[in-house]
Every structure is written in C-alpha cells, then in structure tokens.
Amino acid sequence: MESWVEVADRVLVLRHRPDAIDVSTTAVVGPHGVVVVDALGSPTQARRARGLLAEVTSAPVVGLVLTHAHWDHAFGASAYADVPSWAHHRYIVHLAEHEAAELATGHAGDHAPDDDAPWDDVDLAPPDVPVPRTTTIRPGGRDLVLRPLDVAHTTCDLVVHVPDAGVWVVGDVVEESGEPSLEIDSDPARWARQLTALAGRMAARDVVVPGHGAVVDRAFVRAQAVGLAAAARARPPVT
Numbered sequence: 001m002e003s004w005v006e007v008a009d010r011v012l013v014l015r016h017r018p019d020a021i022d023v024s025t026t027a028v029v030g031p032h033g034v035v036v037v038d039a040l041g042s043p044t045q046a047r048r049a050r051g052l053l054a055e056v057t058s059a060p061v062v063g064l065v066l067t068h069a070h071w072d073h074a075f076g077a078s079a080y081a082d083v084p085s086w087a088h089h090r091y092i093v094h095l096a097e098h099e100a101a102e103l104a105t106g107h108a109g110d111h112a113p114d115d116d117a118p119w120d121d122v123d124l125a126p127p128d129v130p131v132p133r134t135t136t137i138r139p140g141g142r143d144l145v146l147r148p149l150d151v152a153h154t155t156c157d158l159v160v161h162v163p164d165a166g167v168w169v170v171g172d173v174v175e176e177s178g179e180p181s182l183e184i185d186s187d188p189a190r191w192a193r194q195l196t197a198l199a200g201r202m203a204a205r206d207v208v209v210p211g212h213g214a215v216v217d218r219a220f221v222r223a224q225a226v227g228l229a230a231a232a233r234a235r236p237p238v239t
Contacts, residue, residue, distance in 0.1 A: 002049075004056050007215050008165040008207045010142075012056065014049050015213075016040055022177040022212045023072045025049050026169045028162055030140030033062030037160050037169045038211075039076035043121050046076025063139035065146065066127065067171025068154050069094040071102055073211065078123040086137065087127035088148045088156035095124045098185075131158060147198075149173065152191035154183060159198065166206040168198070174224055176213025182231065189232035195225035 004012040010029040015022055025046075026037040034057060039046045050061065064080040066087040067073060074095075077085065103122055135146045145161040153172045160169040172181060173195060182188060202208070202218040209215055 002052065004049075004053055007209065008162070008167045011162055011165050011167045011207075011209075012053075013209055013215065014052065016045060016049070018177075021072060024209055024211060024213075026160075026209050027053055027057075028140060028142060028144060028160075028165075028167075029057050029059055030138075030142035032141035033060045033139065035063040035065060035137075035140045035142075035144060036061055036080060037065045037209075038067055038073040038171065039064060039080060041072040041075050042119055043076050043079045044118070046079035049076075050079060059140075063137070065144070065160055066091065066158070067160065067169065067211065068157050069099055070154065070172065071099055073171060074099070075103070075119060075122045077125065078121065081123070081125070084129060084139065085127040086129045086131055086135075086146060086158075088158040089130035089132040090148075090156040091130065091158075092126040094154060094156045094185075095126075100124060149194050150190055151185065151187040152194050153181065153186055155185050161201075166203060167209065168202060168206060169209045170198070170211070170221075172211035173198075174208060174210040174216065174221055176210045176216050176220070178212060180224060180228060180231075187232075188228045188235060192225045192228035192232060195221055195228065199225065 004014045007013050012027045014025050028035045063083050064085040069091050131146050131148050137144050147159040149157040157173050199218050199221040207215050
C-alpha cells in the first residue's frame with residue numbers, strides 16, 4: 001500500500017510502485033499549506049497521491065514544483081492545475097521536443113503508463129513560473145530554494161532545497177533504485193560536476209530525495225558523481 005512517509009521535519013515522500021518504477025513525489029508542509037514536488041506519471045496517479053496526502057495533513061496544497069519534464073514525474077501535473085507551478089526555464093522546450101511525441105504515441109521508450117493510469121487527460125501545459133536562476137519561494141510559509149541546473153540528466157533539471165529541514169529533492173539527477181539513466185540529452189561529464197557541486201553544499205546529515213528509490217545522503221551523491229565521471233570518460237566521443 002502506497003503511503004506518505006515523513007523523511008524529515010514536515011517533509012513527506014510517497015514512493016509510487018516501489019516494486020517497479022519506484023518514482024517519488026514529495027510534500028513540504030508549511031504553516032500556510034503544502035508544496036508538492038513532482039506529480040507522478042499521470043493525472044490518475046497524482047489525484048490518488050493527493051487524496052492520500054489529504055489523509056495525513058489538513059493543510060491545503062498551495063504549489064507544485066517539477067524537477068524535470070520526464071513523463072513519470074510530470075504527466076500528472078494537470079491534477080494540480082488549481083495551484084501555481086514552477087519548473088526549469090527550459091522545461092517547456094523539453095516537453096515539446098521529447099514528451100509531446102511520447103504522449104502522442106502513448107508510449108515512453110521501454111515504459112508505458114500503468115493500466116489504471118491512462119494518459120487520456122494529460123495536459124502538457126507550461127509551468128506558471130519558469131525558473132532561470134536560483135530562486136527562493138515561500139508559498140507554504142517555508143523557504144524552498146529552487147536551483148535550475150545546467151545540462152545534466154536532462155536539459156531541464158531543477159533541484160529543490162528545503163533549508164530548515166536539511167532536505168534536497170533532486171529528481172533524477174540522483175537515482176537509488178537503479179543506475180543513473182543516461183538519456184539522449186544527458187551530459188554525464190557536466191552532470192558529474194554539478195553533483196559534486198551540490199554535494200559540496202550539503203551537510204553530512206542532510207536528506208536527499210532521489211527521483212527513484214529510497215532517500216540517500218551526501219556520501220551517496222558524491223559516489224554517484226564519481227560513477228558519472230567514469231561513464232563520461234568511457235562514452236564514445238560525439239562525431
């Protein structure tokens with residue numbers, strides 16, 4: 001049974017299908033409301049997660065932040081159309097260049113939506129607020145620091161830092177349940193450098209919420225950066 005689990009002070013994580021895709025959505029509960037980070041892979045999944053959230057907190061959802069545009073994190077966004085949304089300033093371009101074709105065919109590479117979570121009502125709308133630089137927002141009454149990255153896992157990765165809880169929600173720039181996913185627009189060398197820089201900002205006790213899998217720590221992030229640097233050196237040069 002999926003459930004929201006508190007991983008730090010008033011920061012909850014729900015892992016969707018931990019036996020398979022194991023993708024996370026995060027809720028940061030503040031005095032004025034909840035900001036959700038990532039919307040899962042369909043409006044059906046997002047509505048189910050939002051309903052479960054209402055069972056553990058009476059605070060209203062007041063915002064949505066998207067860590068990147070891949071379907072399993074973003075296709076549920078229309079379930080949060082009633083609140084403002086934030087994403088990397090290149091997010092909408094990525095949707096047009098990649099995810100729109102997946103939506104049209106109903107299939108995303110080796111993956112497809114769950115049988116109970118069709119894509120019929122997916123809306124690839126742009127975020128209300130594109131984020132071009134490090135920005136602090138407070139829709140729920142707690143500081144959330146949004147850090148758009150240079151090219152890493154994708155061209156539109158965005159990291160969410162919750163300073164008062166020591167939490168970093170990093171999307172797929174870190175994965176725990178499998179190896180980092182090198183996509184067509186990934187740049188493992190730049191990715192590795194940015195992970196190293198992020199780890200340098202983290203405290204030893206900070207909690208890192210990956211896009212897939214269990215929460216990790218700074219040491220895990222540093223180790224993944226080392227592995228990505230090795231993958232970059234082994235990758236054939238582009239000709």
